[in-house]
Amino acid sequence: MSELRPAGWLWGLVPLTFIAALVLIGFAPQIEADLQRRTDGALKQADLGWVSATFKGRDVTLRGEAMGADARDAALDVVGRIWGVREIEDQITLLESASPYTWWANRKEGRIRIKGYVPDGRDRHTILGIVKALMPELVIDDRMKRAGGAPPREMWVGSISFALNLLAQLKEGTASLTDSKLSLTGEASSVEAYDVLRNRLKTQLPAGLELDQVEVTPPVAKPFSWVALFEAGSLTLSGSVPSEDARLEIEKNAKEMFGTATVVDRMKLAAGAPEKWTQVVTTALTQLSRLQSGKAELNDTTLAFEGSAPNEETANDVANKVRLGLPAVYKSTEDVGYKTRPVLPKTKRGLKLDEEQQEQRANGAGGGSKKPDQDAAAPI
Secondary structure (H helix, E strand, O other), X not given: OOOOOHHHHHHHHHHHHHHHHHHHHHHHHHHHHHHHHHHHHHHHHOOOOOOEEEEEOOEEEXXXXXXXXXXXXXXXXXXXXXXXXXXXXXXXXXXXXXXOOEEEEEEEOOEEEEEEEEOOHHHHHHHHHHHHHHOOOOEEEEEEEEOEOOOOHHHXXXXXXXXXXXXXXXXXXXXXXXOOEEEEEEEEOOHHHHHHHHHHHHHOOOOOOEEEEEEEEOOEOOOOEEEEEEEOOEEEEEEEEOOHXXXXXXXXXXXXXXXXXXXXXXXXXXXXXXOOHHHHHHHHHHHHOOOOEEEEEEEOOEEEEEEEEOOHHHHHHHHHHHHHOOOOOOEEEEEEEEOOOOOOOOOOOOHHHHHHHHHHHHHHHHHOOOOOOOOOOOOO
């Protein structure tokens, strides 16, 4: 029986160990690349794209700014469950939470400046994408900072999108969010934009969002024009009106003055009305209601008034009261006519019958009896 020699075995293991080490060294880059690929995919799928994973062999170092301890723990759990990962070095830092959580965007002179807090890079990218889509002509000045403490993501991003949609309707202005409260100030870019903005604020406010301060003015109308057209039993009001209160007052007065006439309101809100504008409109409507038909057109401080009165006395009185009822800074032109009642020709019961009878009598007296004309009307 042969004698066992352990020392010989050890010398035999040396080359085998060397060969195994060479094999492992050759496969190490492939193993590391595979772990990196699977880890990055798992983090992205878990909505943890803010985490950066760096491998050295099978060991990984995690870096990034977590919005809270729960987010950090979630990242560690996802990476820890990946097959092949040996050790995890946690270098994740926690973001400070902001309270209140504020966000602000100002549009002015071809530029939009954005400040305040944003949860992460993904949300920053989303916000900048919305700005570029809605206001591509503007230069973007991004000054947002990452911070924790934001409202629920879906609600917060939806509120930002809604605020930017409103800001796109302004010539200049500011939209801001404080937690879940929205403020908006500025001047609308057009009458149509102002109508869109008012409608969205009334009917499209996202769930969970509250209105705080809204001070948006309509655009300035140049000239500030207003028209009242009265014809065929209908009064149509169009042009600009300076406020909702003025609109309601005009409509109320019109319905009282014009009785059964249909009042059609096509007025649009606008800024730039001259002083005592409502007084002039009231004077115009008062006198227009006395006519059978007519039109009052007010451009800034010039009133053109025309129409048809039932008689001469009314026509003259309406024209005088329009001219004398305006404030000193206003001027007017009046063209008020009237229709005279046509003089109907007298029937056979009147002048024409008398003339025929006189002619018949004259003929009978001068030439003896004369048979009456068979076509002549019998005397009454």
